[in-house]
Amino acid sequence: MAYPFQITSMEQYEKAYRESIDNPDQYWSSVAEHFHWRKKWDRVLDWNFIEPKIEWFGGGKLNITENCIDRHLETMGDKPAIIWEPNHPDERTRIVTYNRLHKRVCQFAQVLKNNGVKKGDRVCIYMGMVPELAYAVLGCARIGAIHSVIFGGFSAQSIADRLEDAKAEYIVTCDGAYRGGKDIPLKSVIDDALMGNKVVKRVIVYTRTRTPVSMIKGRDVWWEDEMEHAEAQVERENVVSMPATEMDAEDPLFILYTSGSTGKPKGVVHSCAGYMIWATYTFVNVFQYKPGEIHFCTADVGWITGHSYIIYGPLCAGATSLMFEGIPTYPDAGRFWDIVDKHKVNFLYTAPTAIRSLMGFGLDPLKGKDLSSLKKLGTVGEPINEEAWHWYDENVGNKKCPIVDTWWQTETGGVLISNLAGVTPSRPGWATLPLPGVLPKLVDEQGKEVVEKDENGLLKGNLCIAAPWPGIIRTTYGDHERCRVNYFATYENLYFTGDGALKDENGFYRITGRVDDVLNVSGHRIGTAEVENAINMHAGVVESAVVGYAHEIKGQGIYAYVIFNGHKKDDDMTRKDILATVSRIIGPIAKPDKIQFVPGLPKTRSGKIMRRILRKIAEGETSNLGDVSTLLDPGVVEEIRAGKV
Ligand code: WT7
Secondary structure, eight states: OOOTTOOOSHHHHHHHHHHHHHOHHHHHHHHHTTSOOSBOOSEEEEEETTTTEEEEEETOEEOHHIIIIIHHHHHHTTSEEEEEEOSSTTSOOEEEEHHHHHHHHHHHHHHHHHTTOOTTOEEEEEOOSSHHHHHHHHHHHHHTOEEEEOOTTSOHHHHHHHHHHHTOOEEEEESOEEETTEEEOHHHHHHHHTTTOOSOOEEEEEOSSOOOOOOOTTTEEEHHHHHHHHHHHHHHTTOOSOOOOOEETTSEEEEEEEOOSSSSOEEEEEEHHHHHHHHHHHHHHHSOOOTTOEEEEOSOTTSHHHIIIIIIHHHHTTOEEEEEOSOTTSSSTTHHHHHHHHHTOSEEEEOHHHHHHHHTTOSGGGTTOOOTTOOEEEEESSOOOHHHHHHIIIIISTTOSOEEEEBOOGGGSSOSBOOOTTTSOOBTTBOBSBOTTOOEEEEOTTSOBOOOOOTTSOEEEEEEEOSOOTTSOOEETTOHHHHIIIIISSSTTOEEEEEEEEEOTTSOEEEEEESSSEEEETTEEEEHHHHHHHHHTSTTEEEEEEEEEEETTTEEEEEEEEEEOSOOSOHHHHHHHHHHHHHHHTOGGGOOSEEEEOSOOOBBTTSOBOHHHHHHHHTTOOSOOOOOTTBSOTHHHHHHHHTOO
């Protein structure tokens, strides 16, 4: 497959950027032409950021799976679409060709249909990283069901909340999932999430770990039985494949829940056509994919990175996507390097937190591993510190691989700001230039564009985007007003990212981190309010306040200040009980790294917690806490500072 929209020089980038801004309709139709449409669009773009209303390729009809699979079959049917690497290296690798992927996706789409799933229904997917997860996602897309993948680290309570919000009637899960030395009982977590749930009609369970599970009559069915049945049906009825359902360009493709500054995660909704084009366009341009290359994105499909750069982007581009079930440190810290060596990986895409954690094991795990197949490297999810960047460059890339630092969000569908591997310049710690179609603006608190440079000659402000790109969020599921308030109401006529950024004289951007109450822990997004709500569920907790602090490996750690008034066994036991509560309510990923018991919290006279002060104390700043005179009880600050853990 050739990519006529692939940018291969700095001059081409500049030209494409200019065209995309001056004449977006013309630019994006010339990209969209290279996809498979059942019916061509009537208008390229219709939008306002007031409601907001964003429609790309209105009137167009398509199915994303025909773009991901069917259109490749004639020329690439025997080429690997997915190479699956198991958790443990002793287990066999699985190679899924495009032909096989087509067969399995159609078969699973039939299974969904047989179980009553219709276009527009919500299907919650809670699985480990097995190829069947890709079949489930694409099977939904095939028949126009809206998938909502939930990361395997979320608790039963989190799943229950998401099921309720999405009003999901169907679940696809596994008996269990292998992750490193752990065996996570996914089905059992689902059973807990379904206590009292009267909406879910069917749970389809794929066998991975052979963990005993309880199968409830009339509700739970085995994946294997259903697939067998579908296969027999296909043979009997002599149906060649499950036809793809024709979708409107703006029909929702999926929901993915993500944290914000309120206590409740929101369901980010992406559309069929715009998302497809953005995921594919950015995949081909940022990573500079060349036919035949092996693409290895280490993310989990439970996050947007896995949606866009393990499944949709690579498959739409006819690429070979490597899917890894396990973790970087199992059975040892050389696992990534073994995989690169074994499968001759050409592009490796991972999070700075993984790089920092692997740095901690020194160079031994790299010894004897042939990494010469690597041509390009990438990072995603959080700012990368220069030390980690250089370690990656020297020891993994052998100083010959361009590194792309890709800035984006669940809401953006794909990369917005990044260098293009080997095509536009890189700079350690900087995401650099916006992709074509992306119009970043740095604004001050009032929403005025920042024009005044700081003492280092840099512009500094809150990062907004001034016009829609095809992959932008369309709504938050079931609550459009929430979408407006969250992203489009802070500053008039701008999409607000929640991030702060710097801009240099070359127009390069450096993301400095969140400016709202959202934490980024090991590249995972967690709202402080969510963690506080979970802590407050513990019977003895009166009140809590959560802030982030710089953490050597995780990027940010979670620091919780807790007013405790219950029965305290001792501080350590009570801390463990609070951690268990947070695990139960959200999941282990949200467990605080530090808990400090405090007699009170610094509040203004109107009752607002002064997080600025708590952040400074958590960071270890002992002097210069700023003005505390407006506090209700300034004395509490001294006590908190004295008790820092
Ligand atoms: C937040 C979005 C993008 C997929 C994974 C995370 C931070 C993301 C970078 C980067 C600095 C980054 C931002 C953003 N972030 N990429 N290259 N440099 N920060 O998706 O969970 O939606 O989180 O991650 O703060 O707002 P997400």
